Each structure stands twice: as structure tokens, then as C-alpha cells.
Amino acid sequence: MLKRNIKILVYLILSVPVISFGQDSSLSVYADSVEIEYNFIDSSPQNASVFINEEHIGSTPLFFVWKDSIFPKQLKISLKGFPEITETIQSSKLLKMKYGLNPVGGNLLSEIVKEDKEPYFKTKRKVIPIIFSSILTAGSGIAAFYFKSQASENQKNYDIYGDPAELDKKRDNNLLGGISIALLQVGFGALMYFLFLD
Numbered sequence: 001m002l003k004r005n006i007k008i009l010v011y012l013i014l015s016v017p018v019i020s021f022g023q024d025s026s027l028s029v030y031a032d033s034v035e036i037e038y039n040f041i042d043s044s045p046q047n048a049s050v051f052i053n054e055e056h057i058g059s060t061p062l063f064f065v066w067k068d069s070i071f072p073k074q075l076k077i078s079l080k081g082f083p084e085i086t087e088t089i090q091s092s093k094l095l096k097m098k099y100g101l102n103p104v105g106g107n108l109l110s111e112i113v114k115e116d117k118e119p120y121f122k123t124k125r126k127v128i129p130i131i132f133s134s135i136l137t138a139g140s141g142i143a144a145f146y147f148k149s150q151a152s153e154n155q156k157n158y159d160i161y162g163d164p165a166e167l168d169k170k171r172d173n174n175l176l177g178g179i180s181i182a183l184l185q186v187g188f189g190a191l192m193y194f195l196f197l198d
Contacts, residue, residue: 038063039095041077048079048101060099066092077101129194136187140180147177 041050043060050062053074057064060077069092077085082101089095154170157163 036065037094038065040097041075041095042098043077043079044098044100045079048077048082048099051076051078126194130191133187133190133194137184137191138187140183140187144177144180144184147173147180151177 041060041062041064046060048060050057050060050064051074052067054076066073071089071091073089075087075089077099079101082103085099085101151170151173154166154173158166158170
């Protein structure tokens with residue numbers, strides 16, 4: 001048993017440098033990848049196609065690295081509605097470029113949005129019916145809530161005291177609450193009509 005434990009201990013001691021070496025290697029690879037410097041091309045407006053020697057490599061904003069060390073290279077920026085920009089890149093030095101694209105014709109906007117000065121409705125809204133139907137809707141809603149609350153209170157009183165008069169009051173309050181709900185629906189329908197459909 002002791003020999004077995006010693007073997008395990010020796011194995012662990014010998015494997016620690018190997019594990020740490022592997023970790024150091026992976027860390028150095030990660031550090032190298034972080035140190036890679038990318039070329040950057042952007043444009044205003046963005047989403048312009050970027051070509052190197054007629055090969056499409058992406059759209060702005062774009063980070064990229066040179067595929068080879070053969071220079072000069074032809075750089076082209078292309079976006080529909082804008083003149084192409086062409087530039088010759090002489091060396092592999094790092095690019096950090098932003099191109100301002102001017103629309104064809106010189107306008108700042110390719111499609112100008114015109115303000116629509118016409119009112120949303122073809123006819124003027126009728127103010128008095130709208131006010132009346134609003135008051136009817138609000139008033140009947142409040143009344144419906146009140147009468148239904150009273151009917152609930154009447155039922156509670158009947159359950160506690162057993163007074164038959166409370167059931168009569170409950171029936172009356174339920175009836176008034178139902179009428180209020182009907183008026184609420186009529187008022188709301190009239191309000192929608194005079195606001196949107198008239």
C-alpha cells in the first residue's frame with residue numbers, strides 16, 4: 001500500500017511541469033492572437049462593399065488582414081447610389097480608414113422624405129359628440145363599478161344578518177349595474193365612431 005502511494009506521488013510530481021508547460025503554451029498562443037493587428041475600413045454610410053483586387057472581402061465596417069505580401073493592391077469601396085472609390089495600396093502598413101461617400105447627384109439624402117401636411121382624417125372631428133360620448137363612457141363605468149360593489153355588499157350583509165331586504169337591494173343594484181354596463185358599451189362605441197370612423 002505504501003509503495004502504491006509513493007508511485008502515485010512520484011507520478012504527480014513528474015506530471016506537474018508537463019501540465020504547466022501546456023498551460024503556458026496555450027497562454028502564449030492566446031497572447032499572440034491578441035497581438036494581431038487588423039486593418040480597418042469604414043464608410044459613411046456603412047454597409048458598403050469592400051474589394052481588394054476585385055475580390056469581395058466584406059462590407060463596412062470591416063476588420064481584415066492581408067492575405068499575402070504582394071503589393072500594390074487595388075482597394076475599391078462600392079455602395080449602390082454612390083460613386084465607387086478606388087485607391088491603390090502601396091505597402092502592407094496597417095490601414096485605419098474611414099471614407100465619406102457622396103451620393104450621386106450631390107444630395108445628402110438619396111430619397112428625400114417629404115412632410116405630409118395633410119391631416120390624418122379627411123373630415124374634421126365633431127367635438128361635441130366626442131365630449132358627450134366620453135362623459136357617458138366615464139360616468140357609466142363609474143356607475144357600473146358603484147352598483148356592482150353595492151350588490152356585493154348587500155350579499156355580504158344578507159349572509160351575515162339574514163335580512164331579506166338586503167336581497168331586494170342586491171337585485172336592484174345588479175339591475176342598475178347591468179344598465180350602467182350597457183350604457184358604458186354604447187358610450188364607448190359612440191366614442192370610437194366619432195373619433196375614428198365618422
